Amino acid sequence: MRLYLLAINPTDSVTEGFLPAAARLGLDVTVLTDQPERHRGRYAAGVEVLECDVRDFRAVITRMSSHHTPDAVFTNSDHLQTQAALAAEYFGLPGKSWQAALRVKDKAQMRRHLAASGTGTVWSMEIGPGEVPAAADVPYPCVVKPREGVASEDVVLVHAPEDLLLHCKEIQARRPGAALVVEEYLRGDLHTLETLGDGAVRHVLGGFRTELSAPPHFIEKRSTFVPAHPEPVVAQILTQLDALGIGFGICHTEFVVHEGRARIIEVNYRAIGDQCDLMLAELLGIPLFERVLRTHLGQALPAELDVRRDGVARIDWPCADRAGTLTAAPAATDLIVDGVRLVYRPLRAVGERHELYHTNRDYLGVVRAVGTDPAAVDRVVAGFLADQHWEITP
Structure with a gap:
């Protein structure tokens, strides 16, 4: 059985966890990645590494359909859950809902969805690329972070309007084209x-x-x-x-x-x-x-x-x-x-x-x-x- 594993950079979870598990299950593994040289030579013999624009679900589907028929599609990457879910659905394989994967990757959409469902309301505001927040309307303290960020990168606690404007400008300079989320600070x-x-x-x-x-x-x-x-x-x-x-x-x-x-x-x-x-x-x-x-x-x-x-x-x-x-x-x-x-x-x-x-x-x-x-x-x-x-x- 053929497992396709989507990855960006190598991680301990994949190297020490999922790939040895796949070997114990007797699976043939193909790693699709946009950084193949970082993966080649890192894994046990028999793990195939192919280059692919894994951030584009269309490229992922094309790479699989022109290679071995997949029996499972998996990723442990925050950035690739939606792509893996769409590929699994395309091939009629078990997988996550791509809507749910997208919903939680996009922090602004997650807040909107929880509020609409009545299960969790948090004050939040989405800031488009290059936009300036209406800092006076924000409850302080607040947290500013990239809408689709990971690992607490560029996540900052802010106490005043002038600090919010400064941090948004700094993050936008480091992440041109990225949307941000400002939300109330959740105590606890x-x-x-x-x-x-x-x-x-x-x-x-x-x-x-x-x-x-x-x-x-x-x-x-x-x-x-x-x-x-x-x-x-x-x-x-x-x-x-x-x-x-x-x-x-x-x-x-x-x-x-x-x-x-x-x-x-x-x-x-x-x-x-x-x-x-x-x-x-x-x-x-x-x-x-x-x-x-x-x-x-x-x-x-x-x-x-x-x-x-x-x-x-x-x-x-x-x-x-x-x-x-x-x-x-x-x-x-x-x-x-x-x-x-x-x-x-x-x-x-x-x-x-x-x-x-x-x-x-x-x-x-x-x-x-x-x-x-x-x-x-x-x-x-x-x-x-x-x-x-x-x-x-x-």
């Missing part, structure tokens, strides 16, 4: 909900509690696994996901809770990233990546998933605090300490120079820890981080 602790469905059955896999950097930016610094959020909170989020048409495959939803009210920040119609998905699969003790691919092959999910419920997990991202060249950093590490399995992986090579981005592009590495004792997990991670040294030379 940041959480995630991870779900997996086949269109008929949906499982809640748990979620994370996420700690952010200090304002005005929103860099995720640490996430702690939450086996089950309070039922009223989960019910509110699932109602909003239903209104958006989200129910097929894996989905990562970010939300805040304030005074019992759960409000969606954004919906990423893919697996949670930055190695949280790798940790989640280990923590739950299920073949998570295979389960995801099976839904795209048309295989129903079981009514119950036999997941572990005794696991504790935490993930930390050491982060650059200045621009410069990384001149010293720890190597990849695997440890078992006091019953805690700790994995550290570098995300930036020694010798690389980077600017300061105020996003997850500032990550220097990732520390994953899984165990059964929360105090032990925290102690082992804290001890590991205290012993490491990262040096950035301006």
Whole structure:
């Protein structure tokens, strides 16, 4: 059976998660990408890499129809969900609703749709490319962000009209042609909900509690696994996901809770990233990546998933605090300490120079820890981080 996987840049989710899962399922894999040289030589033998303008669903359909007949179409990219959904529909294959994929990728459209459904109203305003916002009409504090952005890139907390105008101008200079969204600042602790469905059955896999950097930016610094959020909170989020048409495959939803009210920040119609998905699969003790691919092959999910419920997990991202060249950093590490399995992986090579981005592009590495004792997990991670040294030379 032939799986087409759409990708832009290589990611750990694909390299360490979905492609090994496809191999275990015995699938023949063709990766379609607009950056083939970044993918070739990175994967196990037998994974075919073909160049394609994957942002254009017509090019994707043409490339598939002139190559091997597809049995499944899949992507874990934020940017390619609509294209993959349209290609799957064209070939009569299981897949996500392209309308739902588009609806959640476009943050302004998501806000409009939730408001129209009556499931979630957030004050928001869309700003077209080059337009100037009516800053006096905005409730402050507010958040400005690209309408179709990812990874907290160019997401900024704003407190006054003059700051809003300044930040909009700066973002538009960096992203000519991009539309922006200004919306009210949603107070509350940041959480995630991870779900997996086949269109008929949906499982809640748990979620994370996420700690952010200090304002005005929103860099995720640490996430702690939450086996089950309070039922009223989960019910509110699932109602909003239903209104958006989200129910097929894996989905990562970010939300805040304030005074019992759960409000969606954004919906990423893919697996949670930055190695949280790798940790989640280990923590739950299920073949998570295979389960995801099976839904795209048309295989129903079981009514119950036999997941572990005794696991504790935490993930930390050491982060650059200045621009410069990384001149010293720890190597990849695997440890078992006091019953805690700790994995550290570098995300930036020694010798690389980077600017300061105020996003997850500032990550220097990732520390994953899984165990059964929360105090032990925290102690082992804290001890590991205290012993490491990262040096950035301006």
